[in-house]
Amino acid sequence: xxxxEQSLFLSVREGDSSVINCTYTDSSxxxxxxxxxxxxxxxxxxxxxxxxxxxxxxxxxxxxxNKKDKHLSLRIADTQTGDSAIYFCAETRITxxxxxxxxxxxxxVIP
Amino acid sequence: DGGITQSPKxxxxxxxxxxxxxxxxxxxxxxxxxxxxxxxxGLRLIYYSxxxxxxxxxxxxxxxxxxxxxxxxxPLTVTSAQKNPTAFYLCASSIGSVAGGLAKxxxxxxxxxxxxxx
Numbered sequence: 001x002x003x004x005e006q007s008l009f010l011s012v013r014e015g016d017s018s019v020i021n022c023t024y025t026d027s028s029x030x031x032x033x034x035x036x037x038x039x040x041x042x043x044x045x046x047x048x049x050x051x052x053x054x055x056x057x058x059x060x061x062x063x064x065x066n067k068k069d070k071h072l073s074l075r076i077a078d079t080q081t082g083d084s085a086i087y088f089c090a091e092t093r094i095t096x097x098x099x100x101x102x103x104x105x106x107x108x109v110i111p
Numbered sequence: 112d113g114g115i116t117q118s119p120k121x122x123x124x125x126x127x128x129x130x131x132x133x134x135x136x137x138x139x140x141x142x143x144x145x146x147x148x149x150x151x152x153g154l155r156l157i158y159y160s161x162x163x164x165x166x167x168x169x170x171x172x173x174x175x176x177x178x179x180x181x182x183x184x185x186p187l188t189v190t191s192a193q194k195n196p197t198a199f200y201l202c203a204s205s206i207g208s209v210a211g212g213l214a215k216x217x218x219x220x221x222x223x224x225x226x227x228x229x
Contacts (some may be wrong), residue, residue, distance in 0.1 A: 012134050035220075040225070041203065042221050043218075043220040045218075048217065050125070088154070098159065099203075099218050
């Protein structure tokens with residue numbers, strides 16, 4: 001919860017790139033994840049990155065990890081109206097298998 | 112298809128009543144979790160279970176109870192002691208702790224149950 005922070009809202013125009021940011025505090029993070037939640041639905045895993053990696057690309061999604069600054073970002077290229085949703089970052093730590101979620105960023109794509 | 116099924120999708124609770132939310136998974140996962148989601152607050156962990164017949168309290172366990180008698184099932188009871196139960200409840204499962212937590216341990220989520228008070 002409070003150890004993983006995200007901004008609450010982001011608006012972008014259709015076709016632009018979106019960048020959703022996340023900061024975390026625990027240096028023992030092992031994996032970091034991005035989930036997408038559409039209205040009234042559960043969370044869907046988008047992508048994840050191991051903590052010793054700097055970048056991961058998967059089609060329109062690019063994840064950047066700055067371990068020194070404990071900063072994670074998700075870039076969505078060519079954002080579409082279907083990308084409008086809440087995006088959560090999450091981490092797991094070396095101490096166990098609990099997930100620690102951010103507060104979620106609500107992305108609105110303007111046609 | 113493998114996955115996690117939560118039921119019902121919508122649930123209404125009368126004052127003083129206990130209600131039970133169902134969560135079933137056929138992913139053969141050891142670990143299961145219950146989260147509560149309130150607007151603007153992200154997900155808060157209620158209870159989790161790493162193995163059958165064992166479970167631990169999360170951050171907001173007061174007013175809730177769980178059981179884990181079968182690997183596939185992790186029901187959550189919202190008791191009358193929970194004074195503000197209106198929320199969206201999400202169940203998740205994962206393969207469980209592997210190699211001391213160093214392996215990725217992706218959580219898979221159900222579609223959620225929305226609980227309201229009458």
